[in-house]
Amino acid sequence: MLWLVALMGGLVHAETPVILVLGDSLSAAYGIPVERGWVNLLQRRLAERGFPHHIVNNSISGDTTSGGLIRLPAALAREHPVLVILELGANDGLRGQPMMAMTANLARLIELAQQAGAKVALAGMRIPPNYGPLYTQKFQAAFSELAKRYNIALIPFLLEGVAGDPALIQDDGLHPRAEAQTRILDNVWPTLEPLLQKPE
Numbered sequence: 084m085l086w087l088v089a090l091m092g093g094l095v096h097a098e099t100p101v102i103l104v105l106g107d108s109l110s111a112a113y114g115i116p117v118e119r120g121w122v123n124l125l126q127r128r129l130a131e132r133g134f135p136h137h138i139v140n141n142s143i144s145g146d147t148t149s150g151g152l153i154r155l156p157a158a159l160a161r162e163h164p165v166l167v168i169l170e171l172g173a174n175d176g177l178r179g180q181p182m183m184a185m186t187a188n189l190a191r192l193i194e195l196a197q198q199a200g201a202k203v204a205l206a207g208m209r210i211p212p213n214y215g216p217l218y219t220q221k222f223q224a225a226f227s228e229l230a231k232r233y234n235i236a237l238i239p240f241l242l243e244g245v246a247g248d249p250a251l252i253q254d255d256g257l258h259p260r261a262e263a264q265t266r267i268l269d270n271v272w273p274t275l276e277p278l279l280q281k282p283e
Contacts, residue, residue, distance in 0.1 A: 099137045100280075101162045103201070105151050105192070106142035106170030109241060109267075113144045113258045121267040125275075128268065134279055139164070147174045148188030155192055159199040166278055167196040168204045168271070170241060176210040176222045177257075186225050193233045202278050203235040206271070209246065238274045241267060 104110050104122050112120025126138040141158050143150070151171045159167075169192055175185040189205070196203045207226040210219055230237035242259065244266050245251045251263035259267060 099135060100166075101164040102136050102138050102166045102168065103158055103162050103164035104138060104140045104142055104168045104170065105155055105158065106140075106168070106206070107146040107174055108142075108144035108258060109173065110140065110142035110168075110170045111144045112264075114253050114255075115259075115261040115264070119261040119264055121264040121271065124264055124268045125271065128272070129279075136165075136279065142170065145174060146171060147178070147180070148172055148185050148192065149175075151192055152188055152195075155195055159195065159201070163199070164196075164201045166202045166204065166275075168206065168275070169193065169196070170206040172222075172226070173208045173210070176208065176214070176218075179214065179218070182218070182221050182225065185222075186229065189225070189229055190233070193229065193235060197233070197235075203233070204238060204271075204274055204278060205230050205235055206238045206241040209240055209242070236274045236278055238271055241270055243270050 110120070110122050112123070117123060122138060122140045122142070129136050129138070139158070139162050141154060148171045151169075169189065171192070172185055172189060193203050193205070205226055207223070209223050212219055214222075227237060245259050245263045251260055251266070252258065253260055
């Protein structure tokens with residue numbers, strides 16, 4: 084009987100479509116209660132609107148695209164997601180990492196997710212202008228160029244309407260406050276919703 088219960092439990096889990104979020108502190112709810120982060124709010128919105136998807140948040144504060152490459156294969160094998168939201172690159176930019184390396188890492192992350200049969204949504208990022216116009220422009224353009232190359236969905240800028248607003252940014256000048264999380268979710272939702280199968 085125990086094996087039957089275990090089997091049925093596995094079937095129930097297998098039938099629940101998984102959305103994997105691979106990100107950094109912006110998705111890990113840095114500095115605020117986890118339940119108030121945009122990823123947790125996304126899970127709530129999905130349930131409210133009748134979508135059966137389960138969110139697995141595989142986000143770590145301080146992570147880079149190279150760190151994501153280390154973590155993604157195991158997460159794909161474990162979760163079998165139908166959709167992967169890639170929210171990485173901000174820390175690469177803030178550390179002044181070579182653009183070619185970041186772009187190559189993001190490209191490989193997209194390829195791995197697609198090879199696993201998952202749709203991909205890429206979160207666009209920007210960095211402060213003090214990094215110089217050439218670097219900041221190339222950094223911002225990298226996300227849209229990758230989205231076109233791999234024909235994937237693009238969230239134009241995760242922090243649209245949030246970045247630069249002192250009322251919505253923590254004292255470190257980088258991380259969004261809890262009050263900003265609904266706005267972030269509203270930036271994600273128009274890109275995400277068309278990728279979800281409508282509930283019957």
